[in-house]
Amino acid sequence: MSDDISNQDMDLSSGIAAFEAKQFSRATGLLSPLAEQGNTDAMYRMAIMAQNGLGMVPNPLLAYKYMKSAAEQGMGLAQHGLAFMYMEGECTDQNPEKAIEWFKRAADQGFIGSMTTLAMMYEQGNGVPKDMDEARKWYHAAGFDDK
Structure with a gap:
């Protein structure tokens, strides 16, 4: 064995x-x-x-x-990659709700790219209702401070 x-x-x-x-x-x-x-x-x-x-x-x-x-x-890189597949409609149907779900899972593991993408999705209303408070929360989590 x-x-x-x-x-x-x-x-x-x-x-x-x-x-x-x-x-x-x-x-x-x-x-x-x-x-x-x-x-x-x-x-x-x-x-x-x-x-x-x-x-x-x-x-x-x-x-x-x-x-x-x-x-x-539970692999964070794969969660981020899967979220992009859902966001872009690559290799699967486009599904912004699932993209958000998987970006959040990767963000919970500390993936800055996922946090930043979430912030941009909320800022632009890309697949989610536009929400500047939520966008600021994710930008802040990613280390971008409002000055």
């Missing part, structure tokens, strides 16, 4: 290294089986590659599946 775990850890490390080195075909080969087993790091990177056609033909359904699964397991 421990051999399986150490092999999976090695494949994950090698897959992440390949992803970071932009060796996407190699990364896909190493990370795909781990993503299928539910590894959040592998799912997130597979989602990015499937969404952008890196090392594979673009596959919006696969990208959404992996991004959503990783987000549901």
